[in-house]
Amino acid sequence: MRVVLATHNRHKVEEIRDILAGLDIELLSLDSFPEITEIEEDGETLEENARKKAVAVFDLTHILSLADDTGLEVEALGGRPGVYSARYSGENATYQRNNEKLLGEMKGVPPERRKAKFRCVISIIGGGVDEIAVGEVPGRIIESPRGTNGFGYDPLFVPDGYEITYAEMDSELKNSLSHRARALEKAKDILKSLVSARGR
Numbered sequence: 001m002r003v004v005l006a007t008h009n010r011h012k013v014e015e016i017r018d019i020l021a022g023l024d025i026e027l028l029s030l031d032s033f034p035e036i037t038e039i040e041e042d043g044e045t046l047e048e049n050a051r052k053k054a055v056a057v058f059d060l061t062h063i064l065s066l067a068d069d070t071g072l073e074v075e076a077l078g079g080r081p082g083v084y085s086a087r088y089s090g091e092n093a094t095y096q097r098n099n100e101k102l103l104g105e106m107k108g109v110p111p112e113r114r115k116a117k118f119r120c121v122i123s124i125i126g127g128g129v130d131e132i133a134v135g136e137v138p139g140r141i142i143e144s145p146r147g148t149n150g151f152g153y154d155p156l157f158v159p160d161g162y163e164i165t166y167a168e169m170d171s172e173l174k175n176s177l178s179h180r181a182r183a184l185e186k187a188k189d190i191l192k193s194l195v196s197a198r199g200r
């Protein structure tokens with residue numbers, strides 16, 4: 001069975017490949033479909049955006065499509081940046097500017113009010129298939145960046161039960177506990193049953 005990952009983010013493609021390794025599926029990325037340009041993520045929820053991307057890619061490729069949308073929800077900021085995580089610092093957002101903006105908004109917020117969670121929503125769309133898998137990891141936002149691995153808000157996020165940031169973890173550790181890993185474990189079960197149903 002072939003599955004196309006509806007993302008241009010190579011960090012995500014690598015994480016998803018690692019986690020889904022071992023399944024009897026051929027994973028394609030959007031690199032195989034250069035004609036598909038950016039799909040606008042204009043939904044109001046992570047669910048809406050993930051589903052919109054998967055539907056758009058399935059409509060264009062007719063291959064089972066898997067799309068995720070992820071957000072960092074910070075309690076002291078009323079859940080922001082949430083669905084706006086990628087463009088938090090505006091039009092020309094970069095990971096670094098987003099992190100600086102987050103630290104700026106969290107300035108003076110005491111340790112006990114620095115709770116946050118990463119939330120990943122995966123949509124799987126195909127002929128007759130419309131499934132959602134969600135993964136969450138609670139943690140906290142530290143006061144200055146630490147670590148150089150990973151991407152996005154990784155240097156600022158310490159998951160509960162750890163003293164190191166996502167960016168201080170090697171990819172094996174991050175991929176064993178991350179929000180995306182949790183959602184992907186659920187997506188994996190969905191894909192497994194599709195593989196066996198289609199194999200019959």
Ligand code: ITT
Nearest residue numbers: 006007008009068069070071085086151152153154
């Ligand atoms: P797509 O092409 O898949 O849309 P994206 O980079 O826009 O890739 P998302 O919309 O899913 O990714 O994620 C929004 C932002 O959240 C992203 O730009 C990162 O800043 C952050 N993010 C997502 N996953 C993350 C992770 O595992 N660790 C740290 N930050 C992450």
